[in-house]
Amino acid sequence: MTDVIIAGIGQTEVGEHWDIALRDLAYVAIKEAIADSGGLQPQALFVGNMLAPNLSNQAHLGVLLADHCGMRGIEAVTVEAAGASGGAALRQGYMAVKSGLVDVALVVGVEKFTDQVGAGVDTAVATTSDSDFEAVQGLTASGQAALLMRRYMHEYGVPSDGFAGFPLVAHANGAGNPCAMFRKAIKAEVYGKAEMVSDPINLFDVAPNADGAAAVILTRSDLLPKGYLHPLVKIAASAVSTDTLALHDRHDPLGFWAARESVDAARHKAGITLDQVDFFEYHDSYSIYAALSLEAAGFAPHGEGWKLAAQGAIALNGRIPCATLGGLKARGFAGGATGVYQAVEATIQLRGQAGPCQVENARFGLIQSLGGPASTAVTHILEKITL
Amino acid sequence: MTDVIIAGIGQTEVGEHWDIALRDLAYVAIKEAIADSGGLQPQALFVGNMLAPNLSNQAHLGVLLADHCGMRGIEAVTVEAAGASGGAALRQGYMAVKSGLVDVALVVGVEKFTDQVGAGVDTAVATTSDSDFEAVQGLTASGQAALLMRRYMHEYGVPSDGFAGFPLVAHANGAGNPCAMFRKAIKAEVYGKAEMVSDPINLFDVAPNADGAAAVILTRSDLLPKGYLHPLVKIAASAVSTDTLALHDRHDPLGFWAARESVDAARHKAGITLDQVDFFEYHDSYSIYAALSLEAAGFAPHGEGWKLAAQGAIALNGRIPCATLGGLKARGFAGGATGVYQAVEATIQLRGQAGPCQVENARFGLIQSLGGPASTAVTHILEKITL
Numbered sequence: 001m002t003d004v005i006i007a008g009i010g011q012t013e014v015g016e017h018w019d020i021a022l023r024d025l026a027y028v029a030i031k032e033a034i035a036d037s038g039g040l041q042p043q044a045l046f047v048g049n050m051l052a053p054n055l056s057n058q059a060h061l062g063v064l065l066a067d068h069c070g071m072r073g074i075e076a077v078t079v080e081a082a083g084a085s086g087g088a089a090l091r092q093g094y095m096a097v098k099s100g101l102v103d104v105a106l107v108v109g110v111e112k113f114t115d116q117v118g119a120g121v122d123t124a125v126a127t128t129s130d131s132d133f134e135a136v137q138g139l140t141a142s143g144q145a146a147l148l149m150r151r152y153m154h155e156y157g158v159p160s161d162g163f164a165g166f167p168l169v170a171h172a173n174g175a176g177n178p179c180a181m182f183r184k185a186i187k188a189e190v191y192g193k194a195e196m197v198s199d200p201i202n203l204f205d206v207a208p209n210a211d212g213a214a215a216v217i218l219t220r221s222d223l224l225p226k227g228y229l230h231p232l233v234k235i236a237a238s239a240v241s242t243d244t245l246a247l248h249d250r251h252d253p254l255g256f257w258a259a260r261e262s263v264d265a266a267r268h269k270a271g272i273t274l275d276q277v278d279f280f281e282y283h284d285s286y287s288i289y290a291a292l293s294l295e296a297a298g299f300a301p302h303g304e305g306w307k308l309a310a311q312g313a314i315a316l317n318g319r320i321p322c323a324t325l326g327g328l329k330a331r332g333f334a335g336g337a338t339g340v341y342q343a344v345e346a347t348i349q350l351r352g353q354a355g356p357c358q359v360e361n362a363r364f365g366l367i368q369s370l371g372g373p374a375s376t377a378v379t380h381i382l383e384k385i386t387l
Numbered sequence: 388m389t390d391v392i393i394a395g396i397g398q399t400e401v402g403e404h405w406d407i408a409l410r411d412l413a414y415v416a417i418k419e420a421i422a423d424s425g426g427l428q429p430q431a432l433f434v435g436n437m438l439a440p441n442l443s444n445q446a447h448l449g450v451l452l453a454d455h456c457g458m459r460g461i462e463a464v465t466v467e468a469a470g471a472s473g474g475a476a477l478r479q480g481y482m483a484v485k486s487g488l489v490d491v492a493l494v495v496g497v498e499k500f501t502d503q504v505g506a507g508v509d510t511a512v513a514t515t516s517d518s519d520f521e522a523v524q525g526l527t528a529s530g531q532a533a534l535l536m537r538r539y540m541h542e543y544g545v546p547s548d549g550f551a552g553f554p555l556v557a558h559a560n561g562a563g564n565p566c567a568m569f570r571k572a573i574k575a576e577v578y579g580k581a582e583m584v585s586d587p588i589n590l591f592d593v594a595p596n597a598d599g600a601a602a603v604i605l606t607r608s609d610l611l612p613k614g615y616l617h618p619l620v621k622i623a624a625s626a627v628s629t630d631t632l633a634l635h636d637r638h639d640p641l642g643f644w645a646a647r648e649s650v651d652a653a654r655h656k657a658g659i660t661l662d663q664v665d666f667f668e669y670h671d672s673y674s675i676y677a678a679l680s681l682e683a684a685g686f687a688p689h690g691e692g693w694k695l696a697a698q699g700a701i702a703l704n705g706r707i708p709c710a711t712l713g714g715l716k717a718r719g720f721a722g723g724a725t726g727v728y729q730a731v732e733a734t735i736q737l738r739g740q741a742g743p744c745q746v747e748n749a750r751f752g753l754i755q756s757l758g759g760p761a762s763t764a765v766t767h768i769l770e771k772i773t774l
Contacts, residue, residue, distance in 0.1 A: 021519065044627075053440045058518040060469040063629040063762045067636070073648065075627035076763065077475045078467040082447040088464045092479055099486035101625070131445040132408065238488070240431075240462035242450040249454070261460065375450045376463065 004097045004235045006382065007104075007224060008037025008217035009344040014181040014332035017211040022056050022112040023068040025213040030069045030108055033215035038225040040217050042106035044075040044096055048089030049110055050082055050336035054124035056115040065108065075102070082128035083285065085109065086214070086339025087240075087369025087378030093218050094238050094380075103223055107343075110213040111335030121209060128372055130246040142206060142286075144247055144373060146198040149288035152254055153200065156303035160200065163287035164191040165309025167204040167330075170284065170323045173316065174330025176356035177345075181210050181332030205287040207327075212334030214341040221387060233350045236364070236383040237269035245375050256289075256374035259296035263368065266379040270364070274298050277381075278362040279321040279349060280314075281342040283370035284328045293368060294322070321359050324349060339369030339378060350384040391484045393620045393769065394491075394611060395424025395604035396731040401568040401719035404598040409443050409499040410455040412600040417456045417495055420602035425612040427604050429493035431462040431483055435476030436497055437469055437723035441511035443502040452495065462489070468627075469515035470672060472496065473601070473726025474756025474765030478625050480605045481767075490610055494730075497600040498722030508596060515759055517633040529593060529673075531634055531760060533585040536675035539641055540587065543690035547587065550674035551578040552696025554591040554717075557671065557710045560703065561717025563743035564732075568597050568719030592674040594714075599721030601728040608774060620737045623659075623751070623770040626652035632762050643676075643761035646683035650755065650766050657751070657768040661685050664768075665749040666708040666736060668729040670757035671715045680755060681709070708746050711736060726756030726765060737771040 010032025012025055026047075034040065045066050053059040062076030081088040086109030096102035113121060126135035129144070152158060168188060174180035186204065194202040221232065241261035244250050250257075267274065280297065284290035291305035299320050300308050308314050314322040325331060325345040328338060346365035348354050365382045397419025399412055413434075421427065432453050440446040449463030468475040473496030483489035500508060513522035516531070539545060555575065561567035573591065581589040608619065628648035631637050637644075654661065667684065671677035678692035686707050687695050695701050701709040712718060712732040715725060733752035735741050752769045 050446070051440075053438075053514050054446075056518065057514050057522065059437070059441075059467060060515040060632065060758055060762065062468055062475075063632045063758065064517065066629050067632050067762075072631060073629055073645070076468070076629050077479070077627070079479075080446060080465040080467060081449055081463070088449075092464070092466075092482075095479075095482050095486045095488055098488060099482045101482055101485060127440050127444050128447040130451065131443065135444065240464070242453045242460055242463050244454050244459060245447065245450045246454075258460070371447055371450065375447065375454075 002098055003221050004094050004218055005221050005224065006216050006233045006235065006343065006347050007040055007219045008033040009347050010036060011179050011214040011341060011344050012212050013179045014210045014212035014334050016114050018114050022052060022058065022110055023064055025112060025211060026065050026108050026110040027069045029213035029215040030106065033217050037217040038228050040104045040219060040225065042071060042074060042104050042217065044102045044105045045071060046089040046093040046105060046107045047078045047110065048086035048336045048340055049078055049080065050085045051111065051124045054127060056112055081376045082371030083335065084339060084369040084371035084376040084378045085336030090339055090343055090380060091238050091240060091378060094235050097218050097220060103219060105218040106215060107218065107340055108213060108215040109337030109340030111337045112211050113209040113335065114211055133246050142198040142201060145286040145288055146201045148253060148373065149200050152288055155254065158306055161192055162306045162310060163205055164188055166284060166287040166290045167191060169309065169314050170327040170329035173324055173357050174326025177325040177331060180326040180330050181208060182330045201286060207285045207329045207333035210332035210334050212332060212337050214337050214344045216340060216343050231351045232385050232387060233347045234383050234385050235380055237266040237381040239265035239269065240378050243375050245372065247373050254292065256292045256296035258377035259293055259368060259370065259374045262377040262379040263297045266381050270381040272364055277364050277366045279324050279359045279365050281346055281367040282322055283368055284323055285333055289370065316357060316359060324357050324359055325354065342367040342369060343380065346382045350382055389485055390608050391481050391605055391622045392608050392611065393603050393622065393730065393734050394427060394606045395420040396734050397423060398566050398601040398728060398731050399599050400566045401597045401599035401721050403501050405501050409439060409445065409497055410451055412499060412598060413452050413495050413497040414456045416600035416602040417493065420604050424604040425615050427491045427606060427612065429458060429461060429491050429604065431489045431492045432458060433476040433480045433492060433494045434465045435473035435723045435727055436465055436467065437472045437515065438498065438511045441514060443499050468763045469758030470670065470722065471726060471756040471758035471763040471765045472723030477726055477730055477767060478627060478765060481622050481625050484605050484607060490606060492605045493602060494605065494727055495600060495602040496724030496727030498724045499598050500596040500722065501598050520633050529585040529588060532673040532675055533588045535640060535760065536587050539675055542641065545693055548579055549693045549697060550592055551575055553671060553674040553677045554578060556696065556701050557714040557716035560711055560744050561713025564712040564718060567713040567717050568595060569717045588673060594672045594716045594720035597719035597721050599719060599724050601724050601731045603727060603730050618738045619772050619774060620734045621770050621772050622767055624653040624656035624768040626656065627765050629763050630761055632759065634760050641679060643679045643683035645764035646680055646755060646757065646761045649764040650684045653766040653768050659751055663751050664753045665751050666711050666746045668733055668754040669709055670755055671710055672720055676757065703744060703746060711744050711746055712741065729754040729756060730767065733769045737769055
């Protein structure tokens, strides 16, 4: 079996980059990833992007970025699966190297939200839901998440501050990540006083839309350059599952079925139990998504995912550390770049380079990128190996 | 080496399907492809689409179609490379099967132009060019092709009716294709009297934007169902190359460099010479693209591609039959579905099911899907084999 190695990583700070174009954001991450790999030259580029055709009036990002970033001529394509676009691009790059058709693949996730302001962003994001049956009725992503959170609180008797642990941990960890959008810990009182965005979702229950780019270089271990200095991180498993696109088509809206299926498939492929997972980079675009993702992965029974946050189990020294470098909440939600940010962050953890955010002796990292309310779920397991 | 087989094909008629939604167009093609394969059940879906986020306000097509077309739960993703999206999706499906990670892949190309009318379409198509440096200046796809055609006529002394052979052959062949948008041969006089669209491009030098969906099932030969009745068609080679996104960045705008590179790479992988190619499904969105594609592939020297059309060499009984079932010009240009239509049509040819359009004793078919003015070029070689 061919091992696919994450040989290089790069990322921009996540934030409001009003003065940097989408193509230049990508350039920064790509240049850093190639340098980090020891100078590997990509043969193929897989771009994860969610909304550029709408937000930036720019499709055809594959060739745009290959051209602009000094790789004119190479194979290039865009991969889209809403918020899971980055994870989906990572999987395409993985398959390309696994197939033997590509020796060195570059996966870049990029999103530029600040090319639009206000309602333009909501309208663009709504294209990722069921346009004919959800978006035209006025349902927004936050509105949908609010419905899920309200239902969850009702079903399981969760108090109004039951979700506070998610943003508290995310912000605490984000403080140690130089690329995070928010690098300041918050206090429980702040959560309790936060403004409502879409009741019961308050300002701290939703990750901020932001600009950013992240990149990874994938190759086979036998192709690593001489003098390659990093500890080796391989993709031990990759899996994608889907659910209904529209939330109203589900028997149990509170069960993130695709998230569960893809974690189970990935664990089976990697041959590991849940206990062997050292940290979990979940898709906490909303606090309720974090709770449901923990339950779907099997870390908590139905209705008890929120308790893991409330009881400190998701902290760096907890049973299952989550959002170890800030997650979507504190690193920022850079749309289709998210899945690649997760891969970069998990690699940093497995290399032991996470500084104050380091999970001790981490060997297996679970990362999961969601499109919509887990309509698409892309799960990867990364593993630190020695040859 | 694992042979990747095109085990099933399906397609809708191309045309103005005002009354059929994008998801239903895809359903028709997918259902037909699965039935044609003898009932293979796809594990993964790769959607080629160019403009749905703009034309139909619908992104996240992977899960939309998996859900709507009876495959809820399977891996699904959208692949975009402008007009080459269908070809790019075919390549992703090919890599998935080749990698051994997927046993049965479904590739569907779908586009629904009639969700918009008038300038909405031009604006959407312009997102596939360089938005910051081409589209905002007002350059449209047809305007760009007109500049190329005018330059070509000037450089090589081509008369105003020099390109007539391309649409004449396309329409003659389209008459024999029940899925073509235009099924009527045209006469040379009609071409001479046609209205200008963007001088010197007249109504017959440009393929019509149209709705349509096409699908193929890919698998390994050892997984074909018992009693599989079709002659076997395999993907002998797959290659993608890119060029500059913006036309003005090229040293020689009349050389379709990426088209040439990807044909050369594909021929090398398949181990065949140009003489062994039995037919060529080129990307004739404009007559000038057909001429430049013939030159890039090596069928004619620079400046002489148009002569192949003028001299009858691209006809069904000519030296290199092209657009054998109508091409983009007469079958219609269904955007990101195009590359999958080409795969379906080449399979029909290689199976010997093309009726009045049949190329005798065809063994190797070359198909090429372009994004922009060959900014992206995706080339596949299909081969009829016996086990």
